[in-house]
Amino acid sequence: MNVVVANDISELDRLHQSVSQFCREHGLSSEIEGDLSLALEEILVNVIRYGHPEGGKHEIVVWLSLEQDCVIATVEDDGLPFNPLEAPEPDLYSPIETRQVGGLGIHLIRNVTDGLEYRRDGDRNRMVMRKHVSRSE
Amino acid sequence: MFALKGRRDAVSAPSVRNQLQERIDQGERRFSVDAAGLTYISSSGLRLLLQVAKQLEERSARIVLCALQEPVKRVLKIAGFMLPFSIFSSSEEGIQVCQRD
Numbered sequence: 001m002n003v004v005v006a007n008d009i010s011e012l013d014r015l016h017q018s019v020s021q022f023c024r025e026h027g028l029s030s031e032i033e034g035d036l037s038l039a040l041e042e043i044l045v046n047v048i049r050y051g052h053p054e055g056g057k058h059e060i061v062v063w064l065s066l067e068q069d070c071v072i073a074t075v076e077d078d079g080l081p082f083n084p085l086e087a088p089e090p091d092l093y094s095p096i097e098t099r100q101v102g103g104l105g106i107h108l109i110r111n112v113t114d115g116l117e118y119r120r121d122g123d124r125n126r127m128v129m130r131k132h133v134s135r136s137e
Numbered sequence: 138m139f140a141l142k143g144r145r146d147a148v149s150a151p152s153v154r155n156q157l158q159e160r161i162d163q164g165e166r167r168f169s170v171d172a173a174g175l176t177y178i179s180s181s182g183l184r185l186l187l188q189v190a191k192q193l194e195e196r197s198a199r200i201v202l203c204a205l206q207e208p209v210k211r212v213l214k215i216a217g218f219m220l221p222f223s224i225f226s227s228s229e230e231g232i233q234v235c236q237r238d
Contacts, residue, residue: 012148034177034208041146041179092217096190104216105180111215 001064006057007048007079012041015062022064028071032133035112036064036073039129042105043075043084047125051079070114071131076124083118084109084127139168141175145182154185161189166198169231173204178212190222199223203231 005011023033063074090103115130201223
């Protein structure tokens with residue numbers, strides 16, 4: 001499945017619908033759907049918020065495929081180079097008053113996927129996420 | 138009591154934040170959030186909870202989360218939110234705790 005979304009937060013609804021359709025078509029569980037939706041949302045939100053400081057309309061391409069027992073989700077964008085794998089781990093232990101608000105997105109992605117790869121191809125970021133699945137049917 | 142339903146993602150979080158902010162500004166000091174109808178939360182929803190909780194702490198007020206569904210609880214665990222937040226298994230418990238304060 002191939003989904004092209006604009007760099008606009010409102011496009012996330014369409015992303016979630018596409019993930020839902022993909023999981024339905026492949027008989028994947030609601031847990032897998034939730035994890036894929038979450039990981040892809042976090043990646044896209046980063047690209048949409050920080051990828052194009054100059055503004056303008058840009059396209060983000062998401063591919064979803066099932067290879068044996070692994071979902072491969074690839075996100076490609078033409079934003080600023082950004083390797084999420086280099087992001088520092090967030091603070092998970094402080095009390096509320098001193099807890100930092102940011103940095104949770106990448107941490108969530110790391111924890112709900114089984115493999116992450118980042119590559120800068122020319123002027124494009126390419127993020128590949130793997131998620132092991134067991135079919136629900 | 139504040140009921141959260143459906144999905145709290147980057148699209149919907151700002152409107153919830155505005156609703157909560159309005160009630161904080163009106164002087165409400167105890168929030169029992171009924172999350173029984175909440176099926177999905179992303180870092181945008183977590184950020185919303187943390188920002189509201191920080192604001193309430195500054196005013197010696199509090200927020201408690203109730204009736205979390207498993208997928209949402211899992212995300213809160215990954216984010217390290219289970220310890221600093223007060224979490225109750227039912228909304229009745231949460232309301233009782235808020236009334237006791």
